[in-house]
Amino acid sequence: MTNGESATRIQVERRARILEAGLDVFAAEGFRGATVDGIARAAGLSKPNLLYYFPTKEAIYVALLGGLLDMWLDPLRALDPSGDPLTEMLAYIRRKLLLARDFPRESRLFAGEILRGAPEMGEMLSVDLRELVDARASVIARWMDAGCLARSDPHHLIFSIWALTQHYADFEVQVRAVLGRARDPWAEAEAELERHFRRVLKPDAPPAPQDRP
């Protein structure tokens, strides 16, 4: 198997294992708190061996972040401008919540990066993220203009969706501490968020002024 230009089967497998381990450790300890030794141990490799696949600790971190933003924005990207507005929005909210539920490590890694001021992500945020959000915000604005959704600022509406969904992943300890052991945060969140956003999104005055003769 002469290596034409890129990865050996082992390289592919090892890199994946390292990223998986890195996600675990970075999400739990943060960038500064994570140690190369710790990641290597979690990946079942020796430290020098890990450094054979990624030159630095930072390289692992940025590799993770790179793949992350895409995944994180997928639900928003999937918002269909030609669908039914309320259905589309509620589906987006649900997708986002399930993403946070099923990938809490990714959510926390992302949150940690932003909390620290996004030193490794600044560019992505103000370019890729902003473009996508602006595009979707204008779709939402159109829906509001058409009277299909209650009027509000689309950007802040999106923020509210992010804030609420990620809260359950990023602040899970707090949520659990408050709710106690008997309750199921995620199941409740799913129901409550739908109720919450139905209220927020439902247009208040039905846009039919002349059907009461």
Place this chain on the structure above:
Amino acid sequence: MTNGESATRIQVERRARILEAGLDVFAAEGFRGATVDGIARAAGLSKPNLLYYFPTKEAIYVALLGGLLDMWLDPLRALDPSGDPLTEMLAYIRRKLLLARDFPRESRLFAGEILRGAPEMGEMLSVDLRELVDARASVIARWMDAGCLARSDPHHLIFSIWALTQHYADFEVQVRAVLGRARDPWAEAEAELERHFRRVLKPDAPPAPQDRP
């Protein structure tokens, strides 16, 4: 000035300076990222001198957290069970948002601690925090029963308030990246949050069935 039992004027002043500096550094770099030297420099002291006032780095951190939770819960504590429900809730939301706006370092410090699983705060969360939230949640539940507020789960309603208000402080870089430089996140947030929660809180059916003869 023989020291009867507690602090010298210098001790008071130095401890305060150290906590202030610690807040700065911990909020920006996280617990692991912060260095004793860094905090000492920010406080204008030498490292051993700082360690003369606080025995360890952790001691500074927990001292900060201790004072923090109280401050952080004040707006919720101030919720008046005998006030007008909608007014009280909107006032609470506004207080919480202004707190996040005026004390973003505190907000981020808190967020970082929770993100990491609240290793130094577990107790406080599941005791003090939980008690207060349970108490206020039952007040809110009573308001809902009386038809003064739309029905929903009070705990999750509180979560939604926390999530939305703190989002603007903790994820400020992201918010700014998306909104661009021309817009003022905090001013907009104030207006949007009021609109948002008016919708969420306003009871849907006015509880007066017999005043249309």
Place this chain on the structure above:
DNA sequence: CGTCACTTTGACCAGACGGTCAAATCCAGA
């Protein structure tokens, strides 16, 4: 002025950490 508790500091230490390197091991293909 002398005392004594309070305060400050330079020098130092042990451990942890990110990263390097040369040597060893593995393994697919000839």
Place this chain on the structure above:
DNA sequence: TCTGGATTTGACCGTCTGGTCAAAGTGACG
């Protein structure tokens, strides 16, 4: 079986970090 690149590793290095310590400085009060 031999070969050469891919892979793995133990030993090592310089730096950083949390924390210690003995000694020096400071100032209020007798």
